[in-house]
Amino acid sequence: MYRIAFIEGDGIGPEISLATKKVLYTLQDKMNLSIEIIDVEAGDSSVRLYGKALPEHSITIISNTDACLKAPIGESAADVIVYLRRSLDLYANVRPAKVYPNVDSLHSNVDLVIVRENTEDLYAGLEYELDSSASIAVKVVTRRASLRIADYAFKLAEFRDGKRYVIAVHKANLLRKTDGLFASCCREVSKRYPDVHFSEMYVDACAMNLVRNPEQFDVIVTSNMYGDILSDEAAQITGSIGLAPSANIGDNYAILNQYMALLQI
Numbered sequence: 001m002y003r004i005a006f007i008e009g010d011g012i013g014p015e016i017s018l019a020t021k022k023v024l025y026t027l028q029d030k031m032n033l034s035i036e037i038i039d040v041e042a043g044d045s046s047v048r049l050y051g052k053a054l055p056e057h058s059i060t061i062i063s064n065t066d067a068c069l070k071a072p073i074g075e076s077a078a079d080v081i082v083y084l085r086r087s088l089d090l091y092a093n094v095r096p097a098k099v100y101p102n103v104d105s106l107h108s109n110v111d112l113v114i115v116r117e118n119t120e121d122l123y124a125g126l127e128y129e130l131d132s133s134a135s136i137a138v139k140v141v142t143r144r145a146s147l148r149i150a151d152y153a154f155k156l157a158e159f160r161d162g163k164r165y166v167i168a169v170h171k172a173n174l175l176r177k178t179d180g181l182f183a184s185c186c187r188e189v190s191k192r193y194p195d196v197h198f199s200e201m202y203v204d205a206c207a208m209n210l211v212r213n214p215e216q217f218d219v220i221v222t223s224n225m226y227g228d229i230l231s232d233e234a235a236q237i238t239g240s241i242g243l244a245p246s247a248n249i250g251d252n253y254a255i256l257n258q259y260m261a262l263l264q265i
Contacts, residue, residue, distance in 0.1 A: 001034045001035075001036060002033065002034065002035050002036070002066050002067070003036045003038060003064070003065040003066050004024075004035060004036065004037050004038065004065060004066065004067055004068070004069055005038055005040045005061055005062045005065040005067070005068040005069070006021075006037045006038060006039050006040060006068070006069050007040050007042045007043065007068065007069070007070040007071060007073070007080070008039065008071050009043055009070065009071030009072045009073050009074075010043045010044045010045065010071075010072065010073050010074035011072060011074055012071075012072060013043075013071030013072050013073065014071070016071045016072070017071050020069060020071075021037065024037065038061055038065060040058045040061050040062060040068070041055060041057075041058050042054050042055075042058050042070075042073065042080050043073040043074060043076055043077070043080060044073070044074040044075055044076050046058070046076075047076050052079070053073075053076035053079035053080050054079060054080050054083055054084070059087075062084065062088075063088075066253075067253065067254045067255070067256065068084075068253075068254070068255040068256070069255075069256050069257075070255055070256070070257060071257075072257075081248070081255070082123075084248070084255060085118050085119065085248050085255075086119065088250055088252075088253045088255075089119070089250045089251070089252075090118055090119075090248035090249055090250040090253065090254065090255060091117065091118050091119050091145065091148060091149060091152075091249075091250055092115060092116075092117075092118060092149060092152045092247075092248070092249045092250070093115070093116040093117075093118040093224075093227060093228075093231075093246065093247070093248055093249075094113060094114075094115055094116075094156075094246065094247045094248075094249055095113065095114045095115075095116065095227070095231035095234070095235070095244065095245070095246045096111075096112070096113045096245050097110060097111075097112050097113070097114065097214075097231070097234035097235055097237065097238045097244070098110060098111045098112070098238060099111070099238050099239070100238075100239065100243070103238070103239040103240070103243065104239060105237065105238045105239045106211070106214075106237045106238075107214050107215060107237065107238075109215050110214045110215060110234075110237065110238050111162060111218075112214065112217040112218060112219070112220065112234065113156060113160070113218075113219050113220070114220045114222065114227055114230055114231040114234060115149060115152055115153040115156060115219060115220065115221045115222075115227070116149075116221075116222055116223070116224060116226075116227025116228065116231065117145055117146065117149040117182075117221075117222070117223050117224050117227065118149075118224060118248060119145055119224075120140040120141060120142060120145050120223075120224060121139060121140060121141065121223045121224035121225050122137050122138075122139050122140075122224065122225050123224040123225060123228075124138070124140045126138035126140065139175070139178050140178075141178040141179070141181050141182050141223065142181075143181060143185060146181060146182045146185035146186070147185045147188070147189060149221060150168070150185055150186045150188075150189035150190075150221055151189050151192075152221075152249075153166050153219050153220075153221035154166055154189055154190065154192070154193040154196050154219075156219055157193075157196045157218060157219040158193065158195070158196060160218065160219070162218045162219075163197070163218040164195060164196045164197060164218065165196065165197045165198075165199075165217075165218035165219065166186075166190070166193075166196055166197070166198050166199075166218070166219045166220075166221055167198075167199050167200065167201050167206070167217060167218075167219070167220050167221070168182070168183055168186035168187075168198070168199075168200045168201070168221050168222070169200075169201050169202070169203050169206045169220055169221070169222035169226055169227075169230065170182050170183045170200065170202070170203065170222065170223065170226070171202055171203050171204075171226075172202075173202060179223070182223055183200060186198070186200070186221060187200075203222070203226045203230070206220065206222075206226075206230060207229075207230060207233060210230065210233055210234055210237060211233075211237065214234065214237055214238075231244070231246070232244070244257075245257055
């Protein structure tokens with residue numbers, strides 16, 4: 001029995017959720033699976049009902065299921081997904097970018113995955129106002145987080161039927177301590193995977209090459225903010241960010257965007 005927490009989301013979310021449930025029930029019948037779908041209240045509607053986007057009873061349900069499927073959430077999205085990423089330690093944000101039939105795209109042979117560290121960097125939210133004229137944000141990069149996201153990327157490259165190629169994306173020529181640590185951890189991990197080709201690329205060059213020659217990429221591993229930006233760019237290159245699948249994955253739990261479930265099936 002697989003117990004799946006199900007967040008139907010806001011806006012177009014309920015429409016997507018209806019289609020997703022039909023797919024899941026069909027899979028259950030065709031593949032002799034046992035799936036229990038448990039609806040979870042979260043998002044803008046929960047803010048209106050309970051005053052918070054993710055009420056305690058929803059957190060309890062999610063914590064006691066095997067995985068979660070989430071449709072798009074409206075204005076309160078950060079209060080749902082950012083909290084769950086941190087509380088469940090979903091350290092890998094996985095964003096495939098692939099050309100699908102009957103979808104217009106800038107290139108015809110793109111099949112890449114961006115693996116984004118999901119717990120730190122500037123998105124740790126450590127912002128401070130110095131005075132009325134200046135504020136600062138702290139960029140957090142740790143050896144532990146960098147090593148495990150690199151390891152995830154290399155394992156994924158081994159698993160994929162692709163080029164078996166990992167590119168670490170950073171800006172260590174300028175951010176020598178933070179991005180420098182991330183880059184050195186990726187190099188360290190690469191030595192454990194001799195059958196996977198490894199190289200590095202500065203983030204601005206990567207952004208350019210995603211437009212110019214996205215076919216060269218297989219698995220991109222990068223930090224939180226760079227990955228957020230590059231994955232949206234890659235989604236548009238392959239057709240539309242509205243079709244972009246994504247997943248937040250940890251060692252013991254995962255939250256999948258419902259687009260991802262439908263597209264991968």
